[in-house]
Amino acid sequence: MAQIIVVTSGKGGVGKTTSSAAIATGLALKGKKTVVIDFDIGLRNLDLIMGCERRVVYDFVNVINGEANLNQALIKDKRCDKLFILPASQTRDKDALTKEGVGRVLDDLAKDFDYIVCDSPAGIEQGAMMALYFADIAIVTTNPEVSSVRDSDRILGMLQSRSRRAEQSLEPIKEYLLLTRYSPARVKTGEMLGVEDVKEILAIELLGVIPESQSVLKASNSGVPVIIDQESDAGLAYSDTVARLLGEDVPVRFITEEKRDSLKGYLVANYVDT
């Protein structure tokens, strides 16, 4: 049986889609057969981040409505043969996602895959509720700032009350914190919440800390999941995150300010920019 992972946050723009793409790719690179589903019906982006936007023919809603079968809608990743993408529909809205329909598609996928990664839309409405309803594992993506932390807290409440596991009184969803866009320098000056502050408020296990990095934007724009870029901090941090998700014990990196030589690198980079 596949593990269903929801990447969620409540707040928008914190890095759900970037993280979904990176984590799904990371799992596939580790040999797990993985499918990543875009639940953001009407505002689909995952296909861009994964670099397969030109290959979308059928989508998730077509499969739910029986207008296409799964094999027609699933897009096989070019970089990794264990990875598949199920894109969202751009012409419909979130009400196209019904509990029965989503449940049926996930059941079908669960037969073939090891991991199903659900990329949740922002908010707490139908799309987000459907993305988290069937989850076994939740990766709560949070930026180190108060509004994001509060929205994550809200989503954690939803996971504990509105999910299938909560409604059927099964073992609760395993909740993990993924702290994204983390900037140690700004934490030091008090502009940003620190890892420990967020952990204390949300009181869930930390899965990873992704440093703020130019490479994320670059990767998104070129349609390559940032985890492929093993020269960037963000890419390495996502690799660590995936390893922890698979049960490996990996220390958290990139949460203190860089040492001298990389500081020099930073200055040089800034000098070149200006």
Next chain:
Amino acid sequence: MAKQNLELKATSFTLSVLHINHHDLDLVAAELDNKLAQAPQFFLGAPLVLNLSAIQHTQIDFYALKQLLTDRNLIIVGITDASKEQIEQAKEMAIAVVKSGKQAPKAELPKRATKIVKQNVRSGQQIYAQNADLIIFGAVGNGAEVIADGSIHIYGALRGKAMAGAAGDNQSVIIANSLEAELVSIAGQYWLTEHLQQYTLNQRGCVRLDGESLTVESLPQ
């Protein structure tokens, strides 16, 4: 506007209810005479309601019963707790059928139980302990609300809203490991963060009512 010639208003009256407990009217008459002899003035022309619950299943001579009471200057204004046949008879004789108002339930002492929540209360969640104290093993997040008719104990940080004594009990208290609340309220008296922070800075403490105003007490270590 012309004054109306009649008005309909509801008013309640206290009426004596005579319970007829036996169908043998001779026995009833004898007992009644006894009673009347004790306080003849009190019963003179007194309006009475007859309660027939004890003789619902027996045949009685309604006319004779009415006559018996009328002879003694008692006025029947209605019957209550009567059987169907008795009600029919009463209607024929133009006697009203009345229903007694439900007896006011005895003011029960509110049963105070305890509600225990063994997890963090997240933003957007609301927990209400009706007629109970509320104990939370965990934190109450910003944007969460915990409400109890009794006291609230939080073994974690209180960052959201806590309302104790919601039904008006001014002896209720709020205790938390860290008082960082958006709002604390006891029996309707409340403080927002700003006011609370004049008394405590994210410390363990107990909020209670001192007369009309709230106060924060430190707890023994």
